[in-house]
Amino acid sequence: MSSSLSRTMQTHKVVIETKGGVVAAQHRLAAEAGAEVLRAGGDAVDAAVATSFAIGVLEPWMSGPAGGGAMMLWRADKGEAIAVNYGMKSPAGLKIEDFPLSGVGVAGDLFPWEQVVGNVNVQGAKAIAVPGVVDGLGQVHERFGRMPWADLLAPAIAHAREGMLVDWYAALIIASSTRALSEDADAAALFLEDGQWPTISGWTALAEKRLDQSRMADSLDTLAREGARALYEGDLGAAIARDVQDKGGYLSRDDLSAYRAQMQAPLSLSYRDARFHVVGGLTAGPTFAHAMGEMEQRDMRQKPEAFAAYADGLEAAYAARLEGMGDSGESPAAPGCTTHFSVVDREGNMVAQTQTLLSIFGSRVVSPSTGFLMNNGIMWFDPVQGRANSLAADKRCLMNVCPVIGESGERRFAFGASGGRKIVSAMTQMASFVTDFGMDVEAAFHHPRIDVSGGPKLVADETHSPEVLDRLRRDHEVVTTRRTVFPYAFACPAGVMRDRDINTGCTEIMSPWGDAVVEKED
Template sequence: MALTYTQSNVSRQAVLQKPAVESQGGIVASQHRRASEIGVEVLNAGGNAYDAAVAVSFALGVLEPWMSGPFGGGAMMVAPAGGPVQALYYGMRAPKRLQITDYPLAADGHASDLFPWKAVEGDRNVHGALAVAVPGTAAGITALHARHGTMPWAELLQPAIAAAREGLLVDWYAGLMIASRAEVLSRDPDASTMFLLDGKWAPMAGWTALAETRLNMQRMADTLGHLAVAGGDDFYRGDLARMLVSDLQAKGSRIALDDLESYQAQWQDPLAIGHRGATIFATPFLTAGPTLARMLAHLSAHDMPPEAGAPRGSDYIGWAQALQSAYLDRLANDGDPEPGNEHPQAPSCTTHFAIVDRAGNMLSMTQTLLSAFGAAVVSPSTGLMMNNGIMWFDPEPGRPNSIGPGKRCLMNICPIIADKDGTRAAIGASGGRKILPAVAQIALMVTDHALSLNQAIHTPRIDVSGGPSIMADALLPYEVLQALGERFDTVVVPRSFSPLAYACPIAVSRRAGMNTGACEVMMPWADAVAQG
């Protein structure tokens, strides 16, 4: 075993804080401050947490177009005040007419993005129209509004429409994100027109100048305006569905109209995981929820109960061992074995948000395109970014998560609701396979160690997500790093804005009528906003 420090041009580790906010009113915490403000505006207008979630979901598709959008997928945990906790699944799935021969394995190498699958020729499962899966996000938001919404659908889409009319402001972070994908975006004429200058250059904020650059998102604004009037079902069974399918097929996709027409979001009974006096509710299928249950079961079976206060070296060692065990099981056995099987056992750039309102209604929601900018394909008729959900499948045949027609994607996402001793928290994260370790550690810091949400979000973490080594935050005490290095191949990696070495957790909590919201320090746009 070994302890290795990463190389860096930074002389010393910066210590940053993004304090949690508290309020007896509602709180919206998301990866973009303007989206959080939009959610609070809905609460101030008399909406509940679920009305706010509709507005925030569509706003994030405009404000963070590389992270999520209506043509993505995800899942949420819904916790009405005084009612049972519910799970809503709206993951992506493969087209019914998918042809496995479209994804021939390359002679050698691995996929160019996120997962260590064997490479497919031309990265067809990663970029381009053949990487696009049947979307679920629009269906999930529609289902949430139908069951729990109180404000008119059309009214809740207006902030996203206004943001799209204004166009995305390109600051240093937006410029960095676009530049990181400029090469693949340049391959699709419509993505290139939307995001790049002269088809190849990322728009960048000036080094010292304050000149304002905005992306033209008028086509997306028109689409959201249509959806506001026609209703969410139009995305799957109306004019908008036909436009999307026509655009995709023109670019080579196998998605057909009946793929959209047959799609349904699914309300589910959540996993209710008992752990040391807490109950943690998680999504039950095709997410990281079952992997979280395995991790917590391992902790309960092998570790001594923790002490209140900051986690010690023994806690981090126990977490690492439990995560390693859970991931070995996940990567070997999880997937959707047969199309139509509704009960399999249950791996973005992604976005997560959490909301609690004044009455205590709560929500933890994750939505994603999978990779940054998804498939790097834009639908010209709608201005929407397409997902690359096909990359979630293992391209090698004969495995539980192997690619196949009609199969549902095995997602990494892990939105949860955690209850203990009168405190309820809605927790989730973005960050691919790094999501589960972050969500688990934040939850355990709050439940096992009795830390406040503010303390938990600022406490250094480790990442154990299926690779041969673990990553440890450079801000961990030296004795903790030493203890980890004696047991595991440990790489010390500072938290930074770029690259985001760890997941981006976001959470809200409620105790005795007081609400709290907190966001990952290193996500530059993320913020929690409270009702005044």
């Protein structure tokens, strides 16, 4: 891939060691919200709840209360890993006949499904699936939380009352989707100015542009007072369902009231002297396990051979995923709409949480009664019938999320990433960086990676050594590129690590908003 970007600029993120807790998130203010909870004596789960709701306000195009995802928990007192799947589900009233194939080729968003007439499985109210993130958070808080639920939503409510600051990065993201956002009047009113991308704050010191998220603040306040199930069984859920149906979608009060996130035993696997825990079922966890199993058979002592093993293991794992799980690929150029954050508290409890609206800005539909940007989870399904992941009513969506808890000697880590199908490539390599090469968080997050996502070409960071690139080219068609701020050629990870009683964390080095925030020690 040719590029005019600088070849001399280097980007580095500082990693701080602490005995206190750490929150690593793709928005610094969301990480601050979680760290403040830890300072107040909260558990890692409490911090995760605060971070999740805050980041849905501060990075609304990536995730939010109307999305889904999964998390991995580590409970230090019991030495136990727990998986929580809060993936989305298609509404019971969905009508397959409303999604006729256009016959003109492949659709242009994340997945190369055959195009549906009007792209109604990608954008608009018919693309909206039953959200799960709030119920997942409610369940883990009820079981493990120490602090009152309302206190944990307070930072998100405060940020929504103030409104998200539109800096240069936010304006860039909004500008990338202006045409799509303009098709929904409520999305346009929230994100655009007279149908165009918003004025950038900070171009001069004289003006500050913020989104009007007051309606979202009111809805979050309702969730704070009435609890997580208010989104599913209360007036708030009824308002969302009414808004979606008014815009032509299927989501109903019955869909919401019937929804339950799944708290379950993880998919756990051994790898040499290490052990990993991921979410099983309709996630990327099984693909991660398959790739690690392939890599375990290879000699990983030298970097060139290790990267060859990564490429071969991921190719084999994706071939199995495409055949057995029905997920037939993703366009590497399309921006995903996912975020990941990780938490470790001073007692060693951990959370790795990935949450998403699926596409950037989800369905590009805003619920006017609640201020929530809605998901487009229906796009996860193949619109062609007769396949493992074919579109159907009342069916769980197949996700690419892959939060990981890893154990390696005296070290334990909670890693995850955004980036659609790029996530598994990142997680397998970073797990190996820690276990095969003994890297700490700083080294693992700064080391160049490759991406193998089931497509015909392998994408390699051009800062790899010539020896690694030459070895990869022996067996693969390789294109090289650099890590950039936008778009991301590779997944965007965030993670924390605990080495004995010392905690560290880091986020994707090219993420201008991402940071690891440390709880102040006593």
